């Protein structure tokens with residue numbers, strides 16, 4: 198059942214000793230409230246990391262609207278997430294985005310590590326970097342094609358996994374090989390890892 202609810206956000210801007218308070222309201226569906234509440238720390242709707250059988254991506258950030266992904270980071274969902282400090286936020290354009298150093302490129306295996314935070318799907322490597330810029334605690338992202346993967350609905354999108362530790366090539370030991378519903382194994386390609394030079398909050 199869908200119903201409309203109006204949320205009011207108070208934005209407080211302090212300017213030279215003068216406080217301005219303005220109210221903004223917008224309508225959201227109950228579905229987007231449910232989606233927003235799924236996107237909570239620490240794993241933001243992806244409690245199982247991508248190397249666990251049956252894991253599903255927690256979100257999608259990009260220009261499309263892939264089937265089978267519940268939380269598409271766009272529009273009203275982003276506005277709603279802004280009101281919820283404990284939830285994932287959508288990437289913003291920032292003036293001085295953090296810089297990253299590649300630690301491995303174009304491997305056929307993906308990183309596995311206990312510093313895993315969350316994973317989702319993206320269109321480009323830059324989109325994955327924007328997610329790591331945004332998610333609190335993220336210092337490393339691994340972006341790759343997970344081919345013939347049931348959990349991606351066989352979409353050609355990139356998998357984007359975020360971590361709280363910088364990882365080198367030795368961490369990339371998830372080389373696919375899990376049998377999928379069509380009886381064939383998944384394979385990983387173009388797997389690259391990037392470490393944030395200066396960790397940001």
Ligand SMILES: *[C@@H]1O[C@H](CO)[C@@H](O)[C@H](O)[C@H]1NC(C)=O
Pocket residue numbers: 201203222223224
């Ligand atoms: C929200 O929806 C109500 C009823 O559909 C409408 O009257 C109101 O103008 C809408 N508010 C906004 C901010 O879109």
Ligand SMILES: *[C@@H]1O[C@H](CO)[C@@H](O)[C@H](O)[C@H]1NC(C)=O
Pocket residue numbers: 303305387
């Ligand atoms: C990535 O590696 C594959 C082989 O695993 C190779 O065919 C391809 O040309 C490489 N791509 C780049 C950009 O180096």
